[in-house]
Amino acid sequence: MWEIDQVRQGIVKNQIPSVNLWYGEERFFIQEALQLLKNSYLAQDPSGSGIEILSGKSTGPEQIVEIANTVSFFGGKLIIVEDIPYFQDGQGDALEPFFAYFENPNPGTCLVFLAQSVNRGRKFFKAIEKKGSILEFGSPKRQQEWSAWLDRELAARGKTMKPQVKALFLEWGGHQVGALSQELDKLALFVEGKEIRTEDVRSLVPQAVEATVFELLDAVAARSAKEAVQKLQQVLRQEHSLKVLTLLSRQVRLLLGARAMRQQGRGVEEAPRLLGIKPYEAQKIWQKAAQLTWEQLSWALRECLETDVAIKTGKGEPEFLLELMVVKFCEM
Numbered sequence: 001m002w003e004i005d006q007v008r009q010g011i012v013k014n015q016i017p018s019v020n021l022w023y024g025e026e027r028f029f030i031q032e033a034l035q036l037l038k039n040s041y042l043a044q045d046p047s048g049s050g051i052e053i054l055s056g057k058s059t060g061p062e063q064i065v066e067i068a069n070t071v072s073f074f075g076g077k078l079i080i081v082e083d084i085p086y087f088q089d090g091q092g093d094a095l096e097p098f099f100a101y102f103e104n105p106n107p108g109t110c111l112v113f114l115a116q117s118v119n120r121g122r123k124f125f126k127a128i129e130k131k132g133s134i135l136e137f138g139s140p141k142r143q144q145e146w147s148a149w150l151d152r153e154l155a156a157r158g159k160t161m162k163p164q165v166k167a168l169f170l171e172w173g174g175h176q177v178g179a180l181s182q183e184l185d186k187l188a189l190f191v192e193g194k195e196i197r198t199e200d201v202r203s204l205v206p207q208a209v210e211a212t213v214f215e216l217l218d219a220v221a222a223r224s225a226k227e228a229v230q231k232l233q234q235v236l237r238q239e240h241s242l243k244v245l246t247l248l249s250r251q252v253r254l255l256l257g258a259r260a261m262r263q264q265g266r267g268v269e270e271a272p273r274l275l276g277i278k279p280y281e282a283q284k285i286w287q288k289a290a291q292l293t294w295e296q297l298s299w300a301l302r303e304c305l306e307t308d309v310a311i312k313t314g315k316g317e318p319e320f321l322l323e324l325m326v327v328k329f330c331e332m
Helices: 003-012 027-044 061-068 096-103 123-131 143-156 163-173 177-190 198-204 209-221 225-236 241-263 268-275 279-289 294-312 318-331
Strands: 019-023 051-055 077-082 109-115 133-136
Touching: 003 027, 003 133, 019 027, 019 123, 027 051, 027 077, 027 109, 027 177, 051 061, 061 077, 061 096, 061 109, 096 123, 123 133, 143 163, 143 177, 143 279, 163 177, 163 198, 163 209, 177 198, 209 225, 209 241, 209 279, 209 318, 225 241, 225 318, 241 268, 241 279, 241 294, 241 318, 268 279, 294 318
Parallel strands: 019 109, 019 133, 051 077, 077 109
Antiparallel strands: none
16 A cells, blocks of 8 residues: 555655566556656646657557657656566567666656556566566555554545545445545545544545445344345345345355354454455454354355345346345245
């Protein structure tokens, strides 16, 4: 999450390496860092002639190197290479122009390769690791990191939130950096005064589907069929019935996994690795699993599977079948 700070400091100190590989799941942070870098070049040359954006799929390594070696007469040159296929099999000697360039890059060019994922064992990765800079852009993992990110974003907009409002906003809006940033822009625009309150979040920020699904499960755990059905109807207004069933099935499977871990004497700190989820979600799943028995969750998963078959074979209206399933959940 703090990779943007590294980029910002590198710009201020004029120490951005000549060769860079940026990758990771959080595209929002990558775009934010790219904008900082672009702005620094636009400050030197407002025409933008020193910035080139290339596709790694349609522009060959030899051509990219040729462009990188071209001298810019109006300051430095920034070359951004998107959609790079350099971690795939069958590259052969095609990447050799890069390896030669990395040994002696043009000091007037900043070359940035972008990827969603990488293979650390590939020669391309190792070559940049040795001669350039590699940054992985990930989203906040733990709740403290999310809170720190939110504090920074609020400060940048001249706004504040009390701790309970911050927790609500993150839960209500969903843990997606790009979407949350847009919602903060909206709140900053419409909320008068410095403090953003609970009612502002509830009235202006649409509730994320995942958050509603968790509230549905809260209602199931409390055996409140009326509230559970209301939450289901709320989710169905946002997503297709099969998508909703998929979300519910996923939550039940995660709860089963957490329940099994509890019975094995494992701790919540192992949940992200064993269940394949992020720490903030693991905490919620772990707490919820304590409220339901293994038998209840196993039965609920069977109901999910049976409802899936019923929907796909036309045994009834999908919405009705889902409501029936949720009511059964509350009676288990």
